[in-house]
Amino acid sequence: MDEAIDLFARYLRIERNSSALTVKSYTDDLRSLCEFFEEYQGQLYPPAEVTTQLLRTYVTFLHECQYARSTVARRLACLRSFFAFCVREGLCDTNPAKALRTPRAGRKLPHFLTTEQVGQLLDAPSANTPDGLRDRAILETTYSAGLRVSELVSLNVSNWDRDADVLRVLGKGRKERVAPIGSYAARALDRYLEVREPAASLPPAEQDALFLNRFGKRLSDRSVRRMLDKYLLQTGLNQLTSPHTLRHSFATHLLDGGADLRSVQELLGHKSLTTTQIYTHVSTRRLRETYELAHPHAAGNRRAAS
Known part of the structure; x- marks a missing residue:
């Protein structure tokens, strides 16, 4: 998984021309998934072995930790992009994040000054x-x-x-x-x-x-x-x-x-x-x-x- 994340970060930097902040945000979110696997599943899975059910367990964990819906939605978007990249590179056959539902985020009105x-x-x-x-x-x-x-x-x-x-x-x-x-x-x-x-x-x-x-x-x-x-x-x-x-x-x-x-x-x-x-x-x-x-x-x- 670590090698796949490094390849994905390189893809973001070179092919997508993403900013350093975007690359860091995506890799941090993926490292969070790895930590969850190691801590709560007892092992780190390669991309080909990550299932939709495993990702649903991770999303449930995020909700139980009371992460904001916007944070959960951002992490799901990251997972979809990452596994789509893995499919493209032949690291897995299907995108297990594709079937996950994004939580509806309530839009907060921005704070402003008069x-x-x-x-x-x-x-x-x-x-x-x-x-x-x-x-x-x-x-x-x-x-x-x-x-x-x-x-x-x-x-x-x-x-x-x-x-x-x-x-x-x-x-x-x-x-x-x-x-x-x-x-x-x-x-x-x-x-x-x-x-x-x-x-x-x-x-x-x-x-x-x-x-x-x-x-x-x-x-x-x-x-x-x-x-x-x-x-x-x-x-x-x-x-x-x-x-x-x-x-x-x-x-x-x-x-x-x-x-x-x-x-x-x-x-x-x-x-x-x-x-x-x-x-x-x-x-x-x-x-x-x-x-x-x-x-x-x-x-x-x-x-x-x-």
Whole structure:
């Protein structure tokens, strides 16, 4: 099984051009299956000996451990892909994961900030220190372009077209898109670049990294999370807020402002419109809340109910 997992990881990297994070996620899920076999079945099966019944036992185990339905669904998708690869490579005759039912995942509405809360957060970093200027540029850019944190930290100075105020962003599946940024983000980037100092010891390609840590090297996504936590504490905003919350807020505010769904899909770099449609539920919920607060009959109904 270990050899088959290594071959599958190589296939993902070379043929599917999957990101390092995707490869790690798939291999971690498959190692979890191996650990289950060794711990609860007493042996590690080769792909040809894994049956649908064995996989059903594994899925039951996941449910008993109270894994989220989304996690179970992700692991099932991984198993289907892995065993389909094994069939293709002649490591097994049939795909035992094909018959497994994926649990229906309840969709959670994404957490977002109001425009006032976003403004409060963006104003939190100091405008008088290099770190403050960098942090403000990070927050402004993330919100203005609706970036994933992985996209943010992989940005280079050369990815920013100052004349057009757009960023060339490398998204999921190494798909590139053009992301416009607003005047506030452009100004924040300009001010940050005046104090940005890459480490002289780095090769030229790494010196081009846009956002740097205190050693002059490319900032990590974990560092962005820690930076955000500091400003959440400072402003008293919801501690559940993450860098991805700014992306959710970006999409929600665009739809609230009248942007069409297809445009938001393009700006977010979503492959499927279905993924983007979750934000229409957020906007509809807010519309309903506004209606119930403002409409006299809705308010009257609520008072009568209480």
